[in-house]
Amino acid sequence: MMNRFLFGTKLWVVLHVAAIAFFFWLGHFIQFK
Amino acid sequence: MTQRIYVKSTLLLGLFTVCLSGLFFHLRFHSVADNPSNFVPAIAGILSLLVVPILFYMKRTLSYGYVLNGMLAIIGAITMVHFSISHLSPEYTLKTLFFKTLFSDILILGGVFFTGKALFDLDTFGYSAEIERKGRFLRYPGYGWWALHLTVISTVYALGNHFWR
Numbered sequence: 001m002m003n004r005f006l007f008g009t010k011l012w013v014v015l016h017v018a019a020i021a022f023f024f025w026l027g028h029f030i031q032f033k
Numbered sequence: 034m035t036q037r038i039y040v041k042s043t044l045l046l047g048l049f050t051v052c053l054s055g056l057f058f059h060l061r062f063h064s065v066a067d068n069p070s071n072f073v074p075a076i077a078g079i080l081s082l083l084v085v086p087i088l089f090y091m092k093r094t095l096s097y098g099y100v101l102n103g104m105l106a107i108i109g110a111i112t113m114v115h116f117s118i119s120h121l122s123p124e125y126t127l128k129t130l131f132f133k134t135l136f137s138d139i140l141i142l143g144g145v146f147f148t149g150k151a152l153f154d155l156d157t158f159g160y161s162a163e164i165e166r167k168g169r170f171l172r173y174p175g176y177g178w179w180a181l182h183l184t185v186i187s188t189v190y191a192l193g194n195h196f197w198r
Contacts, residue, residue, distance in 0.1 A: 005096045005173045023186050027193025030070040030112055032119040 037160055041152065045086050048102070048148045052081035055109075055141060073112060077105045081145070089152050099174060102149035106142045107183050111190050113139050146179075 006012040056078030065071045080101065088098030117134035130136065153174060158164055171177035 005100065007173065019186075020189055023189040024193035024197070026073070026108070026112075027190040027195075028197035030073060030115060030194070031198075032068075032070065032116050 037155075040155060040160070041090075044148055044152045044155075045089060048089075048145065048152070049082060049086055051141065051144050051148070052078060052085075055145075056082065058138070070112075073108070077108055081105055085149075089149070092156065095153060095156055096174075099149055099153035103146055103179055103182075106146040106149075107179075107186055109142045109145075110139050110183070111187050113142075115190075115194070150174075 006015065056075070059071070059074040059078060063071050065075050085098050085102045085105070088094040088101060090098075113135040117136070120134075122129040122133045157174070158166070168175055169177075171181060
C-alpha cells in the first residue's frame with residue numbers, strides 16, 4: 001500500500017482548509033502595483 | 034558512512050546552497066522595508082534553509098519536508114509569475130518573455146523542487162537500481178499530485194488577489 005500522507009485524517013482536512021485560507025490571503029497580501 | 038547518508042548529504046547540500054543563493058538574490062534586489070510583500074521570500078528562504086533540511090534529514094518527518102519544500106517552490110513560482118505579469122513589457126515576444134521576466138528565476142525553483150523530490154524518493158523507495166517504480170501519477174507523491182496542487186493553489190491565490198483588495 002502506497003503512503004498517501006495524511007489522506008483521510010482530520011489533520012488532512014484542517015491543513016486543506018488552512019491552506020485555502022492562507023493562499024487566498026496571500027493573493028490579497030502580495031501587491032506589486 | 035553509508036552510501037545512503039553520503040548521497041542524502043550531497044543532495045541536502047545542493048538544496049541548501051540553491052536556497053541560500055535564492056535568499057541572497059532577494060536580499061540583494063529588494064529589502065523587506067520597501068514592500069511588506071518582500072517578507073514572503075525572506076520567510077520562505079529562512080524556512081528552506083533551517084526547517085526543510087531538518088525535516089528531510091529525519092525519516093519520521095521526511096514527508097513533511099517533501100511537502101513543505103514543494104509548497105515553498107510553488108509559492109515562489111506563483112509570486113514570481115505574479116510579479117512578472119505586473120511588470121510585463123508592452124511588447125509580447127518570446128525574447129521578452131524569456132529575458133524580461135523572472136522566467137530564469139522561476140527555473141531555479143525547479144532545481145529546489147527536483148532536488149527535494151530526489152531526496153524523498155531515494156529515502157522512500159530505496160537506492161537499489163532494480164526497484165521498479167510504482168504509484169499513480171495523480172496521487173501523492175507523484176508529479177500529477179504536485180501539478181494538481183500547483184493549479185488549485187494558483188487559482189485560490191489569483192481569486193484572493195482579484196477579489197480581496
